[in-house]
Amino acid sequence: MHRLAVWNYIYRKGLYALILSFVLQDLAFERIQGDLNQEVSSVAFDSREVMPGAIFVAISGFTVDGHRYIPAAIAQGASVIVAEQPVELPLSAPSALTLLQVQDTRDALARISANFYGRPTEKLNMVGITGTNGKTSISYFIKSILDQAGQSSGIIGTIGTLIGEELRKNKNTTPEALYLQQSFAEMAQRGIDTCVMEVSSHALSLKRVAYSSFHTGIFTNLTPDHLELHRSMEEYFEAKAMLFDMTSRCNIINADDPYGALLIQRLRTRPAALLTYGLEQDADIYADNISYAIDATRFTAHTPAGSIELEVRLPGSIYVLNSLAALAWAYASGIPLETAKAGIQAVEGIKGRMEVVYRDDHNTVIVDFAHTEDSLEKVLSTLRPYAKSRIILVFGVYAAPGKLGLDKRRAMGRVAAQHADFSVITSDNPKDQDPDAIIADIAAAMQEHQGSFKGMVDRKEAIEYALALAEKDDIVLITGKGHETSQIIGTTEIPFHEAQIVNDFKKRQLLNHGQ
């Protein structure tokens, strides 16, 4: 294995340009063929995005092997190819083409992208949040605290990448290294102080965040999800735990979660400070005097810097916990408690998280992103005390393969049977799986647990069926899509707006009733 010692910019025609040796700085490689002193224009890991003069990094994917697209990348003008397999260049390849063989192209993509964009995480205060659920709301609480503190911040996560006022949709909760480094660089260039980002277990396993430096790491919880990639909860935990090897200042961990407790044991000897939060276990940041209401939760939060009365405008203990994580971060960052309080209280709601999309004298209709058995159970239990009558649930289970997929469908079916009064089982991104078969698996579990339900493949029809069924004081809860605005059926992404479907139906219903 070799590493390049050379690194520099070249100055030409009044502009600094990047030369390849600079972009390859600190990259371990097995073989290099070609010129390292050429200029490079950009980086790409998808042949369809290659621009003339680009470095193309071939990734061995889950669906196809990116090495197959090397000829296409060359045809598009790539001048450097990075591969992890021995590559035969096509005869038509230009002689100036440089070829690099590395051990792991995902790792190389992260290194090259970070170098290309000038290692932007070194210029930002980086906060990484990981865990199965709660990442999005914590990131929005922290952003709001920073707004109150007069500090600028950007967000990268499930809802999208937020830089300034502009929210861009992400394909992934944690985008690929190249897109991440682009966003970090844009934030740094625009003078943003802090980047608050959700770090998925996929991102950690697939090296999307490699060579990013984090000041703070936050761990929320770990419950079954994404086992198609991680195979076991232990592997899933180890993937999440990787974030806390990358943090320099502080780790903030949910002490109530059993995997959080495990992590706390591990992190005690780490140089980064350790702060714990929780409601049940002894923790540095905790809450008491909690009073729950459907539209807000009030409590006293305790920190080593003092105690404070707080109100969170989202229902249930999950948002008490999520706001404690944000408060812990504020405390660790030296932000006054009053400022943190103002920030948390300024969050009026989060798109697709317990979002009331319709309310009248008869019904309340709520959309939530719950898509794991744990979150579905928490959301249904949160709503139960406020349901004067039934909770009618509309839900599905997204496509997941094999036994793991079946386990997930059975677990979600059990939770729905035990906690909802009636369920309409429907589709949730069935992708290439048979939606009827997914529904049948969920239905079998519901039957086993004496649940009442109806299956309807078409999600719009399912929502309308539930709304038509709702009588006075029923709550209709629609879970799984949250903030999302599309459904993936087969390989097609179809626009799908739940709030609009609900409101259009309610309008028609009122007209039909002559109101």
Ligand SMILES: CC(=O)N[C@H]1[C@@H](OP(=O)(O)OP(=O)(O)OC[C@H]2O[C@@H](n3ccc(=O)[nH]c3=O)[C@H](O)[C@@H]2O)O[C@H](CO)[C@@H](O)[C@@H]1O[C@H](C)C(=O)N[C@@H](C)C(=O)N[C@H](CCC(=O)O)C(=O)O
């Ligand atoms: C399992 C997984 O992580 N898949 C990701 C992966 O797809 P893949 O390996 O199937 O890619 P592929 O289609 O085999 O292509 C391999 C390579 O060939 C390249 N290619 C392909 C075609 C072509 O014409 N030319 C070309 O160069 C591709 O750009 C790629 O580099 O690489 C893609 C490109 O970056 C990702 O978009 C894709 O995420 C998909 C959409 C996905 O669903 N990922 C999920 C599982 C995920 O990452 N989730 C986490 C957690 C979410 C949560 O918090 O719950 C996330 O962070 O989003």
Ligand SMILES: Nc1ncnc2c1ncn2[C@@H]1O[C@H](COP(=O)(O)OP(=O)(O)OP(=O)(O)O)[C@@H](O)[C@H]1O
């Ligand atoms: N602390 C929590 N514990 C359990 N469930 C939670 C918690 N916080 C939120 N949830 C539930 O999980 C759903 C997703 O929450 P959120 O979007 O904050 O999580 P996330 O970690 O960003 O998830 P994802 O990575 O899947 O986007 C919410 O709609 C809610 O139902």
